Amino acid sequence: MVEKIDPFIKIRRDLHLIPEVGLEEYKTRDYLLKIIQQLPQEHLEIKVDETAILVRVKGTEGNRTIGWRTDIDGLPVVEKTDLTFESTHEGRMHACGHDVHMAITLGILTHFSEHPAKDHLVFFFQPAEETVSGAKIYYDKGFLNEWMPDEFYALHVDPNRPVGTIATKEGTLFASTCDLTVDFHGIGGHAAYPQESNDMVVAASQFVNQVQTIVSRNVNPVEGAVVTLGSFHAGTTGNVISDHARIEGTIRALTKDMSYRVQKRFKEIAQGIEMTYQCKVDVDLNMYGYLPVINTPKETEAFVQFMKHRADVHYEEAGTAMTGEDFGYLLDKVPGTMFWLGVDTPYGLHHPQMSPKEEAIPFAIKTVCDFLEAKANHVLEQEKVALS
Structure with missing residues (x-):
């Protein structure tokens, strides 16, 4: 007997087979477009730029635009899950759950293509979250301008919940987050x-x-x-001094x-090394678009209150994490909220055995659809007035 699975779990498995790294997500883009083009088109408008996709569901009144973002790229990780739908792209894996994010987004988009709300809804399928900040690239080039959301929302899978x-x-x-590379140039010899x-x-x-003193002596506790300096490469053999x-x-x-203050101290230490060791030190610091993810008060309060009043949701107050996410670049421009979605797996994000529980997909589709529907139909505002 053939196993009958949820159609969006099937979509997640299809996407899991074809992970692609940032700005190379062409098979992923084509798969997403194929699904999107099979939806009712009466209320849809679609824009494509390389591997980025923007879909607007036109609202029946269209006073505001509510945005939802999903990332679409994979990681350069060798998968070791032994799943029947393990990655077919050697050295590539959806080890951060973006396949789950995309499946959930397609589920939400499917619902609103069939049941448009009063406000417009915009779905941003964003490349390169893991590498060069697709959020910054596509915001800065004006890809969102025509349908710029008034509010933006996104989720990220959480293996620990x-x-x-x-x-x-x-x-x-x-x-x-700020990626860094430091090159030291001297004189080699015997x-x-x-x-x-x-x-x-x-x-x-x-x-x-010396860099270890920055946090311990220059940052307010x-x-x-x-x-973190995670990679150190020098020299070619034991009896040659490296240049x-x-x-x-x-x-x-x-x-x-705080990031800028730490970067400033980092460069000062590099300058001191130059003087002390009479060498040349080149420092490359690049934040790309990885600003802090700062959830804005009004939008977050409405989201939290909605989730707290749902019997099928276990809501938790999250702590602040040192992980980075380029959705922070969008929240620096547009108010909104990002949240964790529990997927309960013993292996953490970016682990070669990370395998989220798939029942989180239909749960998230239903929950987020209900929230966005309440938002886009102004139900949350009406409830707030009634309670005041």
Whole structure:
């Protein structure tokens, strides 16, 4: 007997087979468009730019526009789930749950294509969340301008919470992130004649040690920041003094200002290494569009109150996480909220065995549809007036 599965779980499995990294999501785009074009078209308008898709469901009154965003890219991870629908793209995996995000979004879009609300609804299928901030790229190039939302919403799967759980908070949900690369340039030579060389292993090692003082001695303990240097490459063999070293890492902070302060101190330490070791140090710091995800008060309060009053939702107050998400760039421009969706798996985000529980998909479709319907039909505002 053939197993009968929810159509959007089937869509998730189809998407899980074809993960693609940022700005290369062409098969993913084509699959999404095929589904979207099968929906009732009477109320739909579609825009495509490379791998980005924007779909507007025209409202019956159209006074406002409510936005929903999903990311669509995968990761350069070798999958080890042993699922029957394991990735067919070697070295690529939907290890962050974006396949789940897309399936949920298609479910929500399907509902509103058949049952339009009073306000317009815009669905942004966004590339490159994991790499170069598709949010920044497409916002800055004006892709959203014609149908710019008045409010924006998004979710992210949470492996640590049970299915049926939704969690968020007002204010900072995720940190800003800044990718960094530091190159050290000196003079190489024979290990037997160190006086004729300028060893970049030594210079870079001292830099690593000094950078550890930034958080412990330059950051207010109650504000929080993280500096991680995760990659150190230098030299080619044991008896040659290296003329070059490269360090890669990340800076994470809960505010833009704190991130900029940490970056400033980072560059000052690099300048000190240049002077001390008489070498050249090139520092490349790039936040791309990974600003903090800061949920705005009015929109978050309405979302939280809606979820708290649903019998089928277990709502939790979320803590602030040092993970990064480029939805923060959109929330820097447009008010809105991001939230966690419980998918209950023992393996964390980006793990090669990460496999969300699929029953979270129909749960999320129903819950988010109800919320957006209340929003776009002005039911939440009417309830607030009645209670005041």
